[in-house]
Amino acid sequence: MSVIDLSKQVALGIDIGGTNTKFGLVNHRGDILVKGSLPTDEYETPEAFIDELHRNIQPLIDEHCGKNSIVGVGVGAPNANYYRGTIEQAPNLPWKGVIQFGDLVSQKFGAPCKMTNDANAAALGEMMYGAARGMKDFIMITLGTGVGSGIISGGSLIYGHDGFAGELGHTIVKPGGRKHWSTDSEGSLEAYASATGIAITAKKMRVEFPDSMLNEYGEDKIDSKIVFDCAQKGDPVAIEVFRYTGQKLGEALANFVMFSSPEAILLFGGVIKAGDFILKPTKLHMERNLLPIFRNKVKLVFSELDEADAAILGASALVWEK
Amino acid sequence: MSVIDLSKQVALGIDIGGTNTKFGLVNHRGDILVKGSLPTDEYETPEAFIDELHRNIQPLIDEHCGKNSIVGVGVGAPNANYYRGTIEQAPNLPWKGVIQFGDLVSQKFGAPCKMTNDANAAALGEMMYGAARGMKDFIMITLGTGVGSGIISGGSLIYGHDGFAGELGHTIVKPGGRKHWSTDSEGSLEAYASATGIAITAKKMRVEFPDSMLNEYGEDKIDSKIVFDCAQKGDPVAIEVFRYTGQKLGEALANFVMFSSPEAILLFGGVIKAGDFILKPTKLHMERNLLPIFRNKVKLVFSELDEADAAILGASALVWEK
Numbered sequence: 036m037s038v039i040d041l042s043k044q045v046a047l048g049i050d051i052g053g054t055n056t057k058f059g060l061v062n063h064r065g066d067i068l069v070k071g072s073l074p075t076d077e078y079e080t081p082e083a084f085i086d087e088l089h090r091n092i093q094p095l096i097d098e099h100c101g102k103n104s105i106v107g108v109g110v111g112a113p114n115a116n117y118y119r120g121t122i123e124q125a126p127n128l129p130w131k132g133v134i135q136f137g138d139l140v141s142q143k144f145g146a147p148c149k150m151t152n153d154a155n156a157a158a159l160g161e162m163m164y165g166a167a168r169g170m171k172d173f174i175m176i177t178l179g180t181g182v183g184s185g186i187i188s189g190g191s192l193i194y195g196h197d198g199f200a201g202e203l204g205h206t207i208v209k210p211g212g213r214k215h216w217s218t219d220s221e222g223s224l225e226a227y228a229s230a231t232g233i234a235i236t237a238k239k240m241r242v243e244f245p246d247s248m249l250n251e252y253g254e255d256k257i258d259s260k261i262v263f264d265c266a267q268k269g270d271p272v273a274i275e276v277f278r279y280t281g282q283k284l285g286e287a288l289a290n291f292v293m294f295s296s297p298e299a300i301l302l303f304g305g306v307i308k309a310g311d312f313i314l315k316p317t318k319l320h321m322e323r324n325l326l327p328i329f330r331n332k333v334k335l336v337f338s339e340l341d342e343a344d345a346a347i348l349g350a351s352a353l354v355w356e357k
Numbered sequence: 358m359s360v361i362d363l364s365k366q367v368a369l370g371i372d373i374g375g376t377n378t379k380f381g382l383v384n385h386r387g388d389i390l391v392k393g394s395l396p397t398d399e400y401e402t403p404e405a406f407i408d409e410l411h412r413n414i415q416p417l418i419d420e421h422c423g424k425n426s427i428v429g430v431g432v433g434a435p436n437a438n439y440y441r442g443t444i445e446q447a448p449n450l451p452w453k454g455v456i457q458f459g460d461l462v463s464q465k466f467g468a469p470c471k472m473t474n475d476a477n478a479a480a481l482g483e484m485m486y487g488a489a490r491g492m493k494d495f496i497m498i499t500l501g502t503g504v505g506s507g508i509i510s511g512g513s514l515i516y517g518h519d520g521f522a523g524e525l526g527h528t529i530v531k532p533g534g535r536k537h538w539s540t541d542s543e544g545s546l547e548a549y550a551s552a553t554g555i556a557i558t559a560k561k562m563r564v565e566f567p568d569s570m571l572n573e574y575g576e577d578k579i580d581s582k583i584v585f586d587c588a589q590k591g592d593p594v595a596i597e598v599f600r601y602t603g604q605k606l607g608e609a610l611a612n613f614v615m616f617s618s619p620e621a622i623l624l625f626g627g628v629i630k631a632g633d634f635i636l637k638p639t640k641l642h643m644e645r646n647l648l649p650i651f652r653n654k655v656k657l658v659f660s661e662l663d664e665a666d667a668a669i670l671g672a673s674a675l676v677w678e679k
Contacts, residue, residue: 114650123650124649124650171518172517172518173518186616186617188510188515188517188522189513189515189516191511193510193511193616193617193618194511194618195494195510195617195618195619196493196494196495196618196619196620196654197618197620197654198618199618199650199651200510200616200617200618201615201616201617201618202615202616202618202648202650202651203615203616205615205648206611206612206615206616207608207611207612207646208532209532210530210531210608218648218649220646220648286529286532289528289529290528290529290612291616293523293524293525293527293528294508294515294522294523294525294528294613294616294617295508295515295517295522295523295616296515296516296517296518296519296520296521296522296523296524297517297518298518324529324542326524326527326540326542327446327540328436328445328446328521328524329521329524332518332519
């Protein structure tokens with residue numbers, strides 16, 4: 036019987052975003068041995084993209100893994116399907132249709148490849164290396180340009196029947212509400228609680244309040260960072276933008292809690308830089324909408340992982356997942 | 358090594374409702390060998406109730422199990438906690454506070470006892486003996502006086518961190534909407550899609566339409582059965598009551614699908630007697646609110662189990678659950 040030295044094993048984690056792709060070699064303890072990135076949107080075919088990935092990464096594998104190879108490749112990507120190893124109809128990626136991405140990666144790197152969507156990968160990373168260590172039931176909500184989610188129940192990701200579970204950003208929080216810029220749905224969580232949604236709310240609210248600091252910026256300049264800057268300077272309208280966002284988010288979280296009764300909800304992504312401006316109203320409205328048996332039990336916390344590394348760690352965590 | 362003859366093993370299933378408690382001895386195939394019932398609300402203490410249960414059931418065990426005893430007891434009850442074996446703060450039961458119900462039953466019957474809420478038990482029964490046989494991911498929605506739910510993911514019930522997961526009837530489908538008669542929450546699914554909610558909708562709508570057949574009944578007579586009778590006779594207002602109910606239910610189901618991506622949603626309980634009057638609008642509004650990747654994939658079906666037996670089968674299924 037040969038004893039496997041886990042500490043020497045290395046996984047490749049790849050996080051594919053609409054603009055950039057990040058990658059890293061990660062050991063079992065979650066140390067990123069080396070990392071890098073390349074643009075996603077400059078390659079017309081997935082094959083060309085994977086060729087370039089391989090050209091970038093193989094020398095790093097040779098350098099860091101010695102005569103061993105990597106144990107496997109984990110990929111986090113929008114609309115990635117865990118069961119089929121595909122990327123399907125991803126609106127923000129340059130490659131259309133259903134792509135057998137996992138097979139292509141596996142052939143190129145000579146190692147097994149597992150895939151899931153980026154938010155699911157982030158949840159795994161958080162469970163292995165972040166604020167959710169030791170937890171078996173939690174929900175990860177990623178608040179970036181969009182709103183993603185990964186749901187851990189009984190220690191495992193919920194993939195659902197077809198591998199697409201956990202699209203909480205697209206659940207409807209206000210029936211007949213704000214139209215989503217890309218899905219056309221009305222009143223989805225993403226339409227309010229994403230950075231994009233926050234900018235829309237700010238642009239609407241500042242019109243009603245000509246004195247607001249938010250009016251000092253051009254229409255195309257308003258983003259969640261500027262709203263945060265104005266809130267920090269005490270602008271009541273900017274503060275109200277986050278309060279309103281937190282209300283919608285909190286109402287949605289209450290529904291999620293009554294679904295899977297998690298120990299914690301972890302918030303992650305650019306929007307959480309707003310800190311208490313968003314956290315406090317979110318918590319208030321979550322608690323308000325919960326049945327009494329769920330109240331004051333669910334921890335609402337920010338992710339502990341560095342945002343730049345979390346995606347790589349999360350993708351690599353797929354390789355170690357049982 | 359002794360071989361266990363599964364076909365000879367018998368479980369006791371007990372379903373506790375606010376008014377009546379049903380029980381039955383069930384074998385591994387789901388045959389109910391014998392069943393009975395007794396009132397729930399005539400016993401001041403859980404001990405007195407369990408004594409009476411035992412007095413009723415022990416002779417049946419002696420008769421049907423020969424010299425063997427039962428393998429275990431499964432209990433479905435409102436606010437029952439799977440992890441702790443308790444019934445906690447159940448508003449519709451006569452016993453208040455936190456009751457160590459599982460221990461009491463186990464001591465009395467000399468067999469292990471497992472408990473969960475009634476809708477979770479129904480979901481297990483449906484997976485073992487009903488319309489969900491062979492499914493690993495589905496959601497059971499019980500539409501009776503209230504709205505309950507049981508969520509199966511990867512072949513197991515989702516219990517959540519504290520054992521109270523799956524309270525989908527209390528998720529908010531219309532923020533700021535109809536106030537719930539007992540929880541005080543505003544716009545919960547139960548406030549619209551339960552038999553109670555349907556009666557409220559009917560009483561509101563008939564005021565606007567003096568010609569509706571619904572106006573032929575006294576205020577205290579209006580219930581979901583009368584609404585169904587009027588709908589069958591072609592009353593457009595009664596039909597609209599179900600359409601509106603189905604819309605709210607369908608919107609809620611869309612959110613549930615984007616959470617756990619089930620293969621099917623099973624509807625169960627008195628309200629489904631309304632058939633297509635409720636099923637068609639429910640399906641329409643579910644599909645409308647789904648992201649395209651989920652559309653036309655999720656089966657929306659009625660339970661196949663006889664309502665009177667389902668509760669007993671579901672409770673007994675807890676005993677066989679791995």
